[in-house]
Amino acid sequence: MQQRLGKGKTVSPSKAKNFSGPQVILGIDPSLRGTGYGVINTATATPVTLSQGTIKCPADWSISRCFLEIANTLKTVIAETSPTVVAIEGLFYAQNVKTALVMGQARGAAITTVAKAELEVFEIAPRKVKQAIVGFGAAQKEAVAKMVQTRLALSELPAPDAADALAIALTFSQSASSPIPDPAIKPL
C-alpha cells in the first residue's frame, strides 16, 4: 500500500506491513442484506472478541437505506472498539454481473466507512479464510462458525455472517504474524 487514506498522508510499504504485534482487528463480510462484522483483540493467546454481529437490512428496505445502516453501524462499532486495522472479505467471482454489482455496492459502503476512520484495509480471498480456519478451502459455513467458536472460546455459536467476519479477522491475525507475506492478503 503506497498511499494511506486521509488528507495527503502517506505510509511507506514497510510501515503498512507492520501489523505483526497485538492488534484490534475488525473483520467485515459485506453484503446488502446481512453484513457480518467482528472485532477481536489479539493481545492474548486466545483473542478476546470485543464485538460481533450482523447488520440486517430487510428485503423491503431501499438499498440507500441499507447502505446507511451498514455505514452507521460500522461507524459505531469502530467508535466503540477502536480497531487498529480492518480485514474484509475479498472479491470473488459472483454468479453473474447483477449479483456482482449489488455485492460491490455493499462493499463500497463498508470500505468508505472504514476509510473515513483512516484505518488501513486489507482484503482476504474467501478461500484463504476457510483454509486458515477450517483447513480446507471449500468448508461449509457451519464448519467455519464452529471453528471460530472454538478458537475464540465463545460461549455460543456465532451467527453465520458474524462468524465469517470473525474468521476473516482471525485469518488476518495469523497471516500478519507470519514473516512470509501472503499473496492472498492485499491492501485496498
Next chain:
Amino acid sequence: MQQRLGKGKTVSPSKAKNFSGPQVILGIDPSLRGTGYGVINTATATPVTLSQGTIKCPADWSISRCFLEIANTLKTVIAETSPTVVAIEGLFYAQNVKTALVMGQARGAAITTVAKAELEVFEIAPRKVKQAIVGFGAAQKEAVAKMVQTRLALSELPAPDAADALAIALTFSQSASSPIPDPAIKPL
C-alpha cells in the same frame, strides 16, 4: 419508495414522487477513477448549473483512498449546493463480473454519501439518459456533452464524465415534470 433514509423517518409514495416543481438536482455518474457530478437548479427555463466536475482518482491510488475522495468531494458539493434530490446512473450490464464489482463499489461509496445527507436517490437507465438528451439510446459521449452544453447554455464543453452527470440531472428534471411515471427511473 416506501422508506426514507435516516432515523426511522418514512415518506409516503405520493410525497416521494413529488419532484415536479423546481428542484436542485445532483446528477452522479459513478466510477472508481472518474466520477462525474453536476448540480442544476431547474427554477428557470434554462436550468442554472451550480457545480460540475470529475472526481479523478489516479491509477496508483488505493481503492479505499478513491472511495474517500468520492465521499468527501460529494459531501462538499452537497454542502455547497444544497440539492433537493439526487439522480444516479443506473446499473447496466458490465462486460464482466470483475468490472461489475469495481463499478458497484464506487456506486456504493456515492450512494452512501448521499444517503447520509438524507437525500432521496433515483437511478436512471443509461439508455434513457441518452434518449432524453440526444434523442437516441446509443449516442456517443461527445454528442451528449454537446447537447448538455446547449441545454444548459454553458460557455465551454463540459468534460465527458461531468457532462454525463449533468445529462442525468437534466433527464431526471424532464421525467419528474411529466405526469406519467417513467419505468426507466427508479427510487433507490
